[in-house]
Amino acid sequence: xxxxxxxxxxxxxxxxxxxxxxxxxxxxxxxxxxxxxxxxxxxxxxxxxxxxxxxxxxxxxxxxxxxxxxxxxxxxxxxxxxxxxxxxxxxxxxxxxxxxxxxxxxxxxxxxxxxxxxxxxxxxxxxxxxxxxxxxxxxxxxxxxxxxxxxxxxxxxxxxxxxxxxxxxxxxxxxxxxxxxxxxxxxxxxxxxxxxxxxxxxxxxxx
Numbered sequence: 001x002x003x004x005x006x007x008x009x010x011x012x013x014x015x016x017x018x019x020x021x022x023x024x025x026x027x028x029x030x031x032x033x034x035x036x037x038x039x040x041x042x043x044x045x046x047x048x049x050x051x052x053x054x055x056x057x058x059x060x061x062x063x064x065x066x067x068x069x070x071x072x073x074x075x076x077x078x079x080x081x082x083x084x085x086x087x088x089x090x091x092x093x094x095x096x097x098x099x100x101x102x103x104x105x106x107x108x109x110x111x112x113x114x115x116x117x118x119x120x121x122x123x124x125x126x127x128x129x130x131x132x133x134x135x136x137x138x139x140x141x142x143x144x145x146x147x148x149x150x151x152x153x154x155x156x157x158x159x160x161x162x163x164x165x166x167x168x169x170x171x172x173x174x175x176x177x178x179x180x181x182x183x184x185x186x187x188x189x190x191x192x193x194x195x196x197x198x199x200x201x202x203x204x205x206x207x
Contacts, residue, residue: 039084041160
């Protein structure tokens with residue numbers, strides 16, 4: 001049997017949206033993308049104190065819901081890490097709808113004998129470099145840009161069940177999906193984030 005070419009190995013493990021860019025020979029590329037961070041709120045109490053088999057089953061159920069909803073809204077998964085995931089979308093409204101759908105799905109998903117899992121979710125949109133990193137044996141999608149860092153930091157500022165977003169997200173929704181934009185309210189007009197101390201971020205949330 002002939003060995004699989006190195007580029008075929010890479011394609012087998014790349015996320016769907018990145019595959020699309022590669023097919024058009026557009027990687028590395030600068031794209032405007034919406035990122036959605038999601039993690040299990042209070043994971044120490046709800047997951048980490050469980051027996052390992054139970055903890056794994058809870059995280060698997062959570063990630064299954066998150067992944068299916070991301071794909072259903074034309075998004076994709078960049079990373080699974082611990083009890084959270086980084087999702088990315090080409091559309092701000094679809095990313096926002098995915099965040100709402102994840103929150104709703106988790107509220108109706110109650111593991112037997114366990115409290116419903118709740119998530120924190122953060123949204124941001126901006127210019128991102130999409131590329132591939134690694135070697136011929138192991139490759140992965142890379143997303144690089146300040147909007148990702150800001151979204152990651154925002155996640156820590158919202159209580160369980162909350163959805164937080166930057167002003168850039170809400171402004172785009174006002175143009176493309178006004179009904180969704182109206183659901184957001186100012187959370188903090190000048191939120192200072194760790195690592196972004198030189199400027200404050202106007203943050204919005206959906207109660």
